[in-house]
Amino acid sequence: MTEAPTCRHCGGPIPADLPGEFCCRGCEGAFHLVEGLGLERYYARRSVDPAARLLRPDDDSGQYHDFSAHVSVDDKGEASLHLMIEGLHCGACIWLIESLLNKQKGITWARVNMTTRRLVVRWNPDQSEPGTFLAPVLAVGYRLVPYDPERLGVETQRQEKELLRAMAVAGFAAGNVMLLSVSVWAGHFSYMGPATRDLMHWVSALVALPAVAWCVRPFARSAVSALRAGRTNMDVPITIGVTLACLMSLWETLHGGEYAYFDSAITLLFFLLIGRYLDSRARGRARNTVEHLLALDATAVTVIEDDGSQRLMPPHKVAAGAKVLVATGERIGVDGRVTDGRSDVDTSLLTGESVPVPVEVGGQVFAGTINLSAPLRLVVSAVGERTLLAEIVRMMEVAEQGRARYVALADRVSRWYAPVVHVAALLTFLGWILFTNTVWQEALLYAVAVLIITCPCALALAVPVVQVIASGRLMRQGVLVKSATALERFADADTVVFDKTGTLTLGKPSLEEGGGWSKSDLTEAASLALASRHPLARALTAAAPAAQLAEGVTEVPGMGMEIAAAGTRLGSRRFVGIADDSSGDGPELWLARPDQAPIRFAFTDALRSDAKEVVAALGRMGVAWNCCRAIVPPPPSEWPSPWG
Amino acid sequence: MLIPVALGLGFLGLLGFLWALKSGQFDDLDGAAHRILFDDDEQPKHGA
Numbered sequence: 001m002t003e004a005p006t007c008r009h010c011g012g013p014i015p016a017d018l019p020g021e022f023c024c025r026g027c028e029g030a031f032h033l034v035e036g037l038g039l040e041r042y043y044a045r046r047s048v049d050p051a052a053r054l055l056r057p058d059d060d061s062g063q064y065h066d067f068s069a070h071v072s073v074d075d076k077g078e079a080s081l082h083l084m085i086e087g088l089h090c091g092a093c094i095w096l097i098e099s100l101l102n103k104q105k106g107i108t109w110a111r112v113n114m115t116t117r118r119l120v121v122r123w124n125p126d127q128s129e130p131g132t133f134l135a136p137v138l139a140v141g142y143r144l145v146p147y148d149p150e151r152l153g154v155e156t157q158r159q160e161k162e163l164l165r166a167m168a169v170a171g172f173a174a175g176n177v178m179l180l181s182v183s184v185w186a187g188h189f190s191y192m193g194p195a196t197r198d199l200m201h202w203v204s205a206l207v208a209l210p211a212v213a214w215c216v217r218p219f220a221r222s223a224v225s226a227l228r229a230g231r232t233n234m235d236v237p238i239t240i241g242v243t244l245a246c247l248m249s250l251w252e253t254l255h256g257g258e259y260a261y262f263d264s265a266i267t268l269l270f271f272l273l274i275g276r277y278l279d280s281r282a283r284g285r286a287r288n289t290v291e292h293l294l295a296l297d298a299t300a301v302t303v304i305e306d307d308g309s310q311r312l313m314p315p316h317k318v319a320a321g322a323k324v325l326v327a328t329g330e331r332i333g334v335d336g337r338v339t340d341g342r343s344d345v346d347t348s349l350l351t352g353e354s355v356p357v358p359v360e361v362g363g364q365v366f367a368g369t370i371n372l373s374a375p376l377r378l379v380v381s382a383v384g385e386r387t388l389l390a391e392i393v394r395m396m397e398v399a400e401q402g403r404a405r406y407v408a409l410a411d412r413v414s415r416w417y418a419p420v421v422h423v424a425a426l427l428t429f430l431g432w433i434l435f436t437n438t439v440w441q442e443a444l445l446y447a448v449a450v451l452i453i454t455c456p457c458a459l460a461l462a463v464p465v466v467q468v469i470a471s472g473r474l475m476r477q478g479v480l481v482k483s484a485t486a487l488e489r490f491a492d493a494d495t496v497v498f499d500k501t502g503t504l505t506l507g508k509p510s511l512e513e514g515g516g517w518s519k520s521d522l523t524e525a526a527s528l529a530l531a532s533r534h535p536l537a538r539a540l541t542a543a544a545p546a547a548q549l550a551e552g553v554t555e556v557p558g559m560g561m562e563i564a565a566a567g568t569r570l571g572s573r574r575f576v577g578i579a580d581d582s583s584g585d586g587p588e589l590w591l592a593r594p595d596q597a598p599i600r601f602a603f604t605d606a607l608r609s610d611a612k613e614v615v616a617a618l619g620r621m622g623v624a625w626n627c628c629r630a631i632v633p634p635p636p637s638e639w640p641s642p643w644g
Numbered sequence: 645m646l647i648p649v650a651l652g653l654g655f656l657g658l659l660g661f662l663w664a665l666k667s668g669q670f671d672d673l674d675g676a677a678h679r680i681l682f683d684d685d686e687q688p689k690h691g692a
Contacts, residue, residue, distance in 0.1 A: 115675060
C-alpha cells in the first residue's frame with residue numbers, strides 16, 4: 001500500500017538517506033519507551049488521522065514547561081492539573097496516554113477527553129511531580145499545554161448541558177403526549193366519549209405544560225434579550241408560536257373542546273432543541289481551536305521581584321511594567337521590551353515567518369513567540385487580553401462570528417422577516433375570522449402555523465454555522481481568517497500571491513548538497529551546531545546525525561557558536577570575519593578554523609512535495625499565481641510554469 | 645389504568661438520563677466510542 005517507507009513511530013516518511021525504521025532519533029526513542037513499558041500494541045491498534053499533527057517528538061522534547069503554576073491542590077491533599085493535548089489521533093492515543101500515566105507511582109486518576117482533547121491528571125503530590133510523570137507522554141510526541149479550567153469554555157459547556165437536559169425532557173414529554181394523542185385521534189373515528197377525550201387532554205396538559213414551560217427557556221431567553229435590544233430574531237416567532245399553541249390548547253381543554261395541540265407544541269420544541277444542540281456542538285469544536293491558541297498564552301512566566309528573587313506566575317497575574325526572565329527555548333508569555341540580552345525569536349506562530357528574527361536591547365517581543373538562543377530580560381508591556389496573541393485570537397473570533405456579507409444579508413433578511421412574519425400571522429388570524437365562518441381557535445391555529453413555518457431558520461442558523469466551522473477548520477490547518485468577509489471574497493479571487501517561506505516551500509531549511517565541504521567538515525560543524533536551537537544549526541545537525549557535541553561550545557546570540565579555546569567558530573559571515581558577499585545569497589553558515597579557509601554551508605528551503613500539484617490545480621481553476629517574496633528562492637528549473 | 649404506569653416508566657427513563665448527564669457520562673461522546681475497544685491491561689494474559 002505504501003510506496004515510501006514510513007516511520008514505525010510517527011508514520012511519517014523516512015528521509016531517503018536514513019537507514020532503519022525511524023525518521024529521527026526522537027521517534028526511535030519514543031518507540032523504545034513505548035515498547036519498554038509493554039504498550040507496543042498501541043501501534044497495531046491505532047489509526048493515524050491525517051488531519052492531526054504527526055506524532056513526532058519535538059527535537060527539544062526537554063523543552064521545559066513549568067506546570068507547577070497550574071497545579072491546584074484540593075482539601076484532601078490531591079493535586080490536579082488540566083492539560084490540552086496536541087497530536088491526538090484516535091482511541092488508541094487515549095489508551096496510550098492513560099496507560100503511560102497510570103503505570104507511574106502516585107497517579108490516582110488520569111483521563112483523556114477525546115471530544116475536547118483535554119487531559120485531567122490527579123496525583124499524590126508527595127509521591128510525584130508533573131515534570132516527572134508527564135515526561136514519557138511528551139517523549140512519545142504529544143504536546144501538552146496546561147490551561148486554566150476556570151477560563152475556558154465553562155459557559156459553553158453549561159449551555160450545552162442545559163440544551164441536552166431540555167432535549168431529554170422535551171423528548172420524554174413528546175413521546176408520552178404523542179401516545180395519548182394517538183388514542184385521541186383514533187377516538188375521533190371510533191366514537192370515543194367526550195369524557196375520555198377530556199381526560200386524555202388533561203393528562204396531556206399535565207405532562208406537556210411543565211415540559212414546554214421548561215424547554216422553551218433557551219428560546220425565550222434569546223427572544224426576550226432580542227426584544228429588549230429593540231430587535232427581533234427567529235426565537236421570537238418560535239416562542240410566541242409555542243406559547244400561543246399551548247395557551248389555546250389549555251383553553252380548549254378547560255372548556256372540554258375537541259382540539260388540543262399539546263403534542264404539536266412539545267414535539268416541535270423537541271426537534272428544535274435537537275437542532276440547537278447539534279449546532280452548539282459543532283460551534284464548540286470550532287471554538288476549541290481558538291482555545292488552543294489562547295492556551296499557548298497561558299504558560300507560566302518567570303517574574304523577577306524587586307529583591308532579585310524569581311517567581312513563577314500565570315501570565316494573567318503579571319502586571320505591566322514587571323520584569324520577566326525568559327529562558328532559552330521558552331515560549332514568551334507576555335508582550336514586552338527587551339532590557340537585557342540578545343537572542344533570536346521564532347515568530348512563526350504570529351507571522352508565519354519561519355526564519356528567526358534577531359532581537360536586541362530595546363526590541364519588542366510578543367507573547368506566543370519562542371526565545372531561541374539566549375536568555376532575555378523583559379519589561380512587560382502587555383499581558384493577557386492585551387497581548388498581540390490575544391488580539392489575533394480576538395480577530396479570529398470576530399471573523400468567526402463576524403458580519404460577513406452573506407451573514408449580514410441573512411441577518412438583515414431575518415430582521416425584516418420577523419416583523420413581516422408576525423404581521424402575516426396576525427393577518428391570517430383576522431382573515432380567517434372575518435372572511436370565513438371558522439371558530440377563533442382554528443384561526444389561531446392557522447396563525448401559529450404561519451408563525452412557525454415561516455421561521456427563517458435556514459438563513460439565520462445555517463450561514464453563521466458554516467462560517468464558524470469553516471474558519472475553525474482553516475485555523476486547524478494553520479490558516480488564520482482575519483476578516484469576516486474573507487470566505488465569500490475568496491470566490492472572486494483571480495490571482496494567488498504566495499508570500500514568505502513555508503507556503504510553497506517546507507519552511508524549514510535543509511542543507512544544500514555539494515558546497516565546498518567534506519564529510520568531516522560537516523561533522524565538525526555539526527558538533528558545534530548541536531549546542532544551538534537556531535533552525536540553521538538544527539538543519540546542520542539533522543544532516544550529520546552521528547555528530548557528538550563538542551566540548552566548550554558557547555553561543556553568541558545573533559552571531560553563532562564558538563569554541564573559544566580552539567578558536568573554532570560557526571556562524572554568520574560577519575561572525576567569522578568575511579567581508580565580501582559575492583558567494584551567493586540565501587541562508588548560510590560559515591565554519592572557520594584557525595589556519596584554514598572558512599567553509600560555507602548553504603541552505604535551501606525545499607519545495608513542498610505537493611507544491612507543483614497546487615500550482616497546477618490553481619492553473620486549471622483559471623487562477624493566476626505569483627510569488628511575492630521567497631526568502632530562499634529554489635532553483636527556477638523546479639518551478640512549474642504558471643499554466644502547467 | 646395503564647396511563648400512569650406508562651408515564652411513570654417514561655419518567656423513570658428521563659430521571660435515568662438526567663442522572664447520567666449529571667454524572668458526566670455525556671462529557672466525552674467520541675472518547676467513549678473508542679474506549680470500549682481497549683482490553684483491560686490489569687488482567688494477566690494467558691496463551692497467545
